[in-house]
Amino acid sequence: MTQKAVMHSAHWGAFTARLQGDRLATQPFQGDPDPSPLLQNFTTALRHPARVTQPMARRGWLEQGPGPDERRGKDEWVALSWDEAYARVADELQRVGDRYGPAGIFGGSYGWSSAGRFHHAQSQVHRFLNTVMGGYVRSVNSYSSGAASVLLPHIVGDMNEIARRGVSWEEIAQHSDIVLAFGGLALKNAQVASGGLSEHTERSFMQQAAQRGTRFISVSPLKTDLPDEAQGEWLALRPGTDAALMLGILSVLLSEKRTDEAFLARYTVGWPQMVAYLRGEEDGTVRDAVWAAAICGVSAAAITRLARQLHGRRVLITVAHALQRAGHGEQPVWLGLVLAAALGQPGLPGGGYTYALGALGHYGKHHNLVSFPALPQGRNGIDRLIPVARIADMLLHPGTQFDYNGRRLTYPHVRLALWAGGNPFHHHQDLARLRQAFCQLDTLIVHESVWTATARHADIVLPATLSLEREDIGAAPTDRHLVAMQPVAEPCGEAQDDYTIFTMLARRLGREQAFTEGRDARGWLQHLYGQLQEKLAAHAVTLPDFATFWQAGVLTLPQLKDGGRLINAFRADPIAAPLPTPSGKIEIYSATIAGFAYPSCPGHPVWLTPPQQPDADHPFWLIANQPATRLHSQLDFGEYSLSGKRQGREQCSLHPDDARRLNIRDGDIIELYNMRGHVLASARVTPHIMPGVVQLPTGAWYDPVDPAARRPLCRHGNPNVLTLDKGTSALTQGCSGQLTVVQVRKYQGELTPVQAFTPPQAVAITGSPAPAATHGDPS
Ligand code: PGD
Numbered sequence: 001m002t003q004k005a006v007m008h009s010a011h012w013g014a015f016t017a018r019l020q021g022d023r024l025a026t027q028p029f030q031g032d033p034d035p036s037p038l039l040q041n042f043t044t045a046l047r048h049p050a051r052v053t054q055p056m057a058r059r060g061w062l063e064q065g066p067g068p069d070e071r072r073g074k075d076e077w078v079a080l081s082w083d084e085a086y087a088r089v090a091d092e093l094q095r096v097g098d099r100y101g102p103a104g105i106f107g108g109s110y111g112w113s114s115a116g117r118f119h120h121a122q123s124q125v126h127r128f129l130n131t132v133m134g135g136y137v138r139s140v141n142s143y144s145s146g147a148a149s150v151l152l153p154h155i156v157g158d159m160n161e162i163a164r165r166g167v168s169w170e171e172i173a174q175h176s177d178i179v180l181a182f183g184g185l186a187l188k189n190a191q192v193a194s195g196g197l198s199e200h201t202e203r204s205f206m207q208q209a210a211q212r213g214t215r216f217i218s219v220s221p222l223k224t225d226l227p228d229e230a231q232g233e234w235l236a237l238r239p240g241t242d243a244a245l246m247l248g249i250l251s252v253l254l255s256e257k258r259t260d261e262a263f264l265a266r267y268t269v270g271w272p273q274m275v276a277y278l279r280g281e282e283d284g285t286v287r288d289a290v291w292a293a294a295i296c297g298v299s300a301a302a303i304t305r306l307a308r309q310l311h312g313r314r315v316l317i318t319v320a321h322a323l324q325r326a327g328h329g330e331q332p333v334w335l336g337l338v339l340a341a342a343l344g345q346p347g348l349p350g351g352g353y354t355y356a357l358g359a360l361g362h363y364g365k366h367h368n369l370v371s372f373p374a375l376p377q378g379r380n381g382i383d384r385l386i387p388v389a390r391i392a393d394m395l396l397h398p399g400t401q402f403d404y405n406g407r408r409l410t411y412p413h414v415r416l417a418l419w420a421g422g423n424p425f426h427h428h429q430d431l432a433r434l435r436q437a438f439c440q441l442d443t444l445i446v447h448e449s450v451w452t453a454t455a456r457h458a459d460i461v462l463p464a465t466l467s468l469e470r471e472d473i474g475a476a477p478t479d480r481h482l483v484a485m486q487p488v489a490e491p492c493g494e495a496q497d498d499y500t501i502f503t504m505l506a507r508r509l510g511r512e513q514a515f516t517e518g519r520d521a522r523g524w525l526q527h528l529y530g531q532l533q534e535k536l537a538a539h540a541v542t543l544p545d546f547a548t549f550w551q552a553g554v555l556t557l558p559q560l561k562d563g564g565r566l567i568n569a570f571r572a573d574p575i576a577a578p579l580p581t582p583s584g585k586i587e588i589y590s591a592t593i594a595g596f597a598y599p600s601c602p603g604h605p606v607w608l609t610p611p612q613q614p615d616a617d618h619p620f621w622l623i624a625n626q627p628a629t630r631l632h633s634q635l636d637f638g639e640y641s642l643s644g645k646r647q648g649r650e651q652c653s654l655h656p657d658d659a660r661r662l663n664i665r666d667g668d669i670i671e672l673y674n675m676r677g678h679v680l681a682s683a684r685v686t687p688h689i690m691p692g693v694v695q696l697p698t699g700a701w702y703d704p705v706d707p708a709a710r711r712p713l714c715r716h717g718n719p720n721v722l723t724l725d726k727g728t729s730a731l732t733q734g735c736s737g738q739l740t741v742v743q744v745r746k747y748q749g750e751l752t753p754v755q756a757f758t759p760p761q762a763v764a765i766t767g768s769p770a771p772a773a774t775h776g777d778p779s
Contacts, residue, residue, distance in 0.1 A: 006486035007553030009115045009474030010467070011631055012038040012191055014198040014481060014554070017468065017488045022047040024468070024488060029554070031481070034200040036191040041630055041638025045466060046489050050450045050637050050757045052463040053493025055085035059765065061459035066092060066416075066442035073435055073457040073707035079762035080460075082494060082504075089460055090508035092443050096416045097133050102382045104415040105129060108139030110388050111422015112632060115196045116472025116485050118524050121421025121447065121464070121498050123375045128502040129418065130378030132511040137412050138380060139388035143427050146389055146734025147324035148333045148355055150405050155587040156337055157566055157580050159355060164478060165565050166354030167316060169205035169364040175350025176214045177313040179232075182242045182336060183320025184218040184225025185358035188628035193361030195372075195476030196483060198554075201365075202358060206230040217306075219245065221623060222653075222695060223688035225320075235306070236690050239621040239739050240610045241296035242323055245303065246335035247607055248292025251278045252307035253342055255288070260344025267574055268341050270589020273604050287607065295607065297690075314350055315343050318357040322625055325738035327611035329728045334605035338588050346586065347571025365478035369539055369558040372475035372482065373531040375524070378514075384412045389735035391428065392725055395437035403730035406596045415442040420464065420498050425453030425702045425718075426633035429737045430676050430725035432712050447498055451759040452633065453702035463495040470497045473525055482532075482555040497521065593731060600729035610739070612724060618674050618741035620658075620694050624719035625738065627697035636701050637757045645682070648754040650700040650717025652681035654744065655691040659683065664746050671747040672696065674740065677721040678713040680747055694744055698737075701756035716754045 005018040005027065013036045014029035024042045028035030059076040060069055069075075080088070096104045107129040113121035129136040141149050149159040156162060172179060179185075190202040207229045210216065216232030218225050219242060223234045237245055253259045254275060264271040280286035289300040289307075319336040323329060333355065340346050340353035357363050386394050387404055390411075398413035417438075428434045431453075438444055438457050446458035455461045469491045474483035491497075499521050506515035519527060526546050533543045541558055549555050569577035578584025582592055594603025614621060629644035630636055644651065646667060654664070664670055666685040671678055672694065681696055689695055696719040703716035714721045723740045727733035 006488055007483055008468065008485050008488060009196040009198070009483040010039070010042075011112060011115050011194055012036040012197065013200070014196060014474065014483050015039055017042070019046075019489050029198050029481070032199050034203050036200060037640050038191065038630060040640035041635035042468070043639050045635055045638060046468060047492060048450070048637055048757075050759055051492045051495070052448050052451055052455060052461055052759070053495065054463060055080040055082055055494070056461045056762060057085070057088065058459045059763065061443065066095070066459070068440050068442070070439050070708065072439050072444070072459070073453075076763045077760045078765055082496070085460065085462060086504050086508055089445055089462070090505050092416065093133060093505070094509060096442065100413075100415055102129070102133055102135035102380070103137060103384050103412045105133060105136045106414040106417040107136030108386070108388060108391065109419045109422055110139055110143065110424070110427065111419075112194060112634070113421025114467035115474045116467050116470075117195060117372055117475050118375055118521065118528060119467065119470060119472050119497055119499060120375065123377060124498040124502055125418055125420050126377045127375060128506065128515060130380050131514040132506045132509050135379075135381035137382070137384045137386070137414055139391070140385050141388050141734065143325075143389060143735045143737070144321050144359070145324065145356065146387060147329040147728040147732040148321070150732035150734070151330045151333055152355060153580070154590050154592055155334060155581060156353075161566050162353070163355040163363050164365070165367065166567065167350065167352065167357065167364060168366060169201060171350040172214065172316060172364070173205050173208040173212065175314055176209060176316045178215045178217065178310060178315045179209070179318065180217050180219070180310065180315060181226070181318050181320070181357070182219045182246075182332060183322045184220045184222070185216070185227070185230065185318075186225045187227045189626055190358045190361050192631050193476055193478065196474040196479050197361035197476065198479055198481040198483065200361065202361070203227065203229050221621070221690040221693045235298060235302070238295070238297040238690070239623060239693060240326055242319075243328070243331040243335050243605065244292045244295035244607045245298055246332060246339050247278065247287040248289045248296070248300070248303040249307045249310070250274070250335075250339060250342055251288045251292070252304050253311065254278055256308070258307065258311040259342045263344035264341060267346065267570070268586040268588050269583045270587060270604055273589040274338060277604060277606065310343055314348060315340070315345050316351055316354060317345075318354050321356045321359045322738050324728065325735055327726065327728060327736050328600065328608040329734060329736065330601055330732055331605050331608060337586060338605060341586050341588065347567045352567060362476065362478040366480075366559045366561060368477055368480060369541070369560055370532070370535040371477040372473065373528050373535070375528070385409070386411065387727065387733035389428070390727060390733055391424065392430070392434050392437035395440045396433075402733070403598065404733050405731060406592070416445070417441055418445045419454065420447035423452045423454045423633045425457065426699060426720070428725070429720055429723040429735065431702055431718070431721050432677055432710060433725050435707065447501060449495065453756075456760065462501055463493060464501070465491045465495045465497045469495065471521065471525060473528065480557050480559050482549070482557055484550045484553050486553070596731065598730040601731040611726060612739070612741050614692065614741050618743050620692060620742050620744055622672060622719060622722060622740050622742045623693060623695040623738065624698055624723055624740070625695065627699040630699050633699045633701060636699055645700075647682055649680055649682045649715070650696060651684040652694055652696040652717070653684045653686050653689045654694045655689050656685050656687055657691045658744070659685040662744060662746065664744075669747040669751060671745055672719075672722060672742045674722050674742045675711070676724070677711045679717055679719060679721050680713070680715045681717040694742065703754055703756035705752065715752060716756050
C-alpha cells in the first residue's frame with residue numbers, strides 16, 4: 001500500500017490521508033472553510049485494539065445451535081476461519097429461508113455506516129437479502145426523524161423537501177429578520193451529513209446573518225444549542241414543552257389581532273379549529289400566555305413580548321429533530337408550521353417554516369442538479385415492515401398488532417437478523433429491554449469493523465473493513481463535490497468489505513450472479529459513475545471519464561440554485577401549484593389524521609402532557625442528545641472523542657444549583673438512574689443548562705458491568721440505558737430517546753475501569769461443534 005496522501009471522505013468531511021506507521025495523518029479538503037475536528041478520530045482507528053480482526057462465533061451458538069439464548073452479550077467467543085464462517089452463515093440463512101421464508105429474516109439493519117455510496121452497508125444488506133433470499137422484513141423511517149417524516153407529508157409535504165429545500169442559508173443571511181429556532185442550531189449537528197460534507201458553511205452564514213442584523217433566538221433548555229457566531233439569545237424552557245410555548249405565542253397573536261388572516265384563509269385549512277382550541281371552546285381550557293408559562297417555564301410577559309416582536313418581521317421558524325424524538329414529538333413540529341402560517345411567512349425569502357435547519361449539514365444547502373445513483377436494491381418479495389424504532393417490540397411480541405399511520409400492522413416472527421453498518425446498542429432505547437429482545441432470535445449476524453456492544457451481542461461477527469481500507473465514491477445530494485475515496489491502508493487483520501462478504505455468501509447459496517451481476521467493487525464504481533455521466537448528459541453536462549475522475553480525486557458537480565421550491569411556487573399560485581397534501585394547502589387541521597382517531601395525535605396540533613414527567617423519585621429531566629466529539633457512536637475510541645471524556649467516562653452537564661444541593665463537584669463521578677438502569681458519568685457543572693435538567697450525550701459505547709442485569713449499570717456513560725422504548729405516538733411510532741427522567745447522585749460504589757474498547761478474547765474449544773438443529777425452538 002502506497003504511503004502517499006490520497007483523497008477520502010467521511011460523513012463529517014472530505015480530506016486527504018496519509019499513513020504514518022500505524023497512525024493516520026489527515027488534512028482537511030482545501031475547499032472546506034470550517035473543517036470538522038471529528039477528523040481527529042481517524043488518527044488511531046486503523047489498527048486500534050477495538051478492531052474486529054477475524055470472524056468470531058458465540059460459543060453457546062456454536063455448541064447448541066441457533067435458538068433463543070439468554071447468554072447473548074456475556075458468552076465466550078470462538079475464532080473461525082472465513083471458510084467456516086461462510087459455511088455456517090450460509091447454512092443458517094438457508095435453514096431460516098427454507099423454514100420461514102423472507103418473513104423470518106430481519107434486514108432493517110438501521111445505521112449510518114460510512115460515507116461511500118457503493119459500500120453503504122444497509123444498501124448491501126438489502127440487495128443481498130432481495131437478490132439471494134427473496135426479501136426480508138424491512139424497517140421504515142429513521143431514528144433521526146421518525147415522527148416528522150410521517151407527519152409532514154400529511155400537513156405540508158415530503159420531509160426532505162421541507163428540511164433540505166425549505167430555505168437556503170444564503171437567503172437567511174440576506175433576508176431573515178428573526179430566526180426562531182426551537183431546539184437551537186448547534187454546529188455539532190451541522191458538522192455531519194450522511195454521504196459526505198466537503199464544505200462546512202453554517203458558521204460563516206450565521207456570522208454573516210448576525211452582522212446584517214438577523215436575530216437568532218434559540219429555544220432550548222441548553223445554552224450551547226446556539227453557537228456564539230449567531231450572537232443570539234437563549235430562551236430557556238423546560239424540556240418537552242415547546243408545544244405549549246408555541247400555543248402561548250399563537251394565542252397572543254390571535255388575541256392582539258396580529259395573525260395574517262388573509263394568508264391563513266388562502267393558504268391553509270383548519271385555522272378555525274385551531275382558534276377554537278386556543279380559546280378553549282373544545283374543552284374549557286384557554287391556551288393563553290399564562291397557561292403556557294405555567295407549563296414551559298417562560299414567563300407570560302416574555303411570551304407576549306416575543307409574539308409581538310415576531311409580528312410584521314421576516315421570521316423563519318425551525319424545529320429541531322430533537323423535539324420530535326420524544327413522546328408526542330409530532331406536536332411541536334406541527335405547531336411550528338402553524339406559527340409560521342399565522343405570521344403569514346411561508347414562501348417568503350428567508351421566512352416561513354423549515355424543518356430541522358442545522359440538524360444536519362444537508363439542510364439549508366443547494367441541491368445537485370442530479371443525485372448520485374444508488375446501488376440497486378433488487379425486489380423485496382414480501383411487504384412486511386416495522387417503524388424502525390419498534391424493533392424490540394417486534395422481537396418481544398411477534399404476532400401482536402400495532403397502529404402506525406392509519407394502518408393496523410402485525411409484528412412478524414423474525415428468527416434471524418442480519419446487521420451491517422449500525423449499532424442498535426447505541427441507537428436504541430432501554431438497552432436492557434433491547435438485550436432481552438435480541439435474546440429471542442435464533443441467530444444474530446453482525447458485520448462490524450469494531451467491537452461495539454452490538455457485535456458483542458451477536459452470534460456471529462464478521463470483520464468488516466473501514467472505509468479507509470477500500471475504494472468507494474463519496475457523494476451526497478447536497479454536496480457539490482464528488483469524492484474518489486481511495487484506500488489508505490490494507491485491511492486490518494482478516495477484515496473484508498461487506499460486498500465481498502455478501503458475494504461469498506451468495507456464491508455458497510447459488511445466487512452469486514444475481515447479487516454481483518458479474519461486477520467486482522471497481523466494476524460497480526465504474527458502473528455507477530457511468531450512470532451519473534448519463535444523468536448529467538441529459539442536462540448537457542459532460543463529466544470526465546472514470547480514470548480521470550479517479551486520478552483527480554474530486555469533481556465539482558453542477559447544482560440547482562434556489563428556484564423550483566414547492567413552497568415558493570405554492571405562495572405564488574396555490575391553485576396552479578398546490579401542496580402535496582389532501583387539501584393542497586397547509587393543513588392546520590388534517591381530516592386524514594383526525595380520521596385515524598388516535599388520542600395521541602388528534603386532527604390539529606395540541607398540547608399533550610409528556611408520557612414521562614419528573615417526580616419525587618426522578619426529579620431531573622435527562623436530555624440525551626447528539627455528541628459533539630464523534631458521529632453517534634462511531635470511533636468513540638478516537639482521540640477527539642476520548643478528549644471529551646474524564647476518567648474515561650462521558651461528561652454529564654448539570655446546573656451549579658443542582659450540583660450544590662447534591663454535593664457534587666465538577667469532575668466527580670456521578671450516577672444517573674431510573675427504573676431501567678444506572679449510568680456513570682463525570683459531572684460537568686455549568687450555568688449553561690437549566691436547573692432541574694441534566695444532559696448526557698449519546699455515543700459512549702455501552703459498557704455494562706453485568707450485561708444480563710435487569711437494571712444494568714453502564715460505567716462508561718451510555719444514556720440509552722435510561723431512555724424509554726416507547727413510540728412517539730400511534731401515528732408515527734418514532735423513537736423517543738431524546739428525553740427521560742432520572743435521579744442523580746454522587747457515585748459511591750466501586751469504580752471499575754471502562755472495558756468498552758477492550759475486545760473479547762477468543763477461547764479454544766476442542767472438537768468441532770456442528771449442531772444441525774435449533775435449540776429452544778419447538779416449531
Ligand atoms: P452509528 O454509531 O453511526 O449509529 O445510530 P447508528 O446505528 O447509525 O453506527 C454505525 C455503525 O456502523 C458503527 O458501529 C460503525 O462501526 C459501523 N460501520 C461503519 N462503516 C461500516 C461498514 O462499511 N460496514 C459495516 N459492516 N459497518 C460499518 C444513530 C442513531 O441514533 C441516529 S441517526 C439518531 S438521530 C438517534 N439519536 C439519538 C438521540 O439523539 N438520543 C438518543 N437517546 N438516542 C438516539 N439514537 C439514534
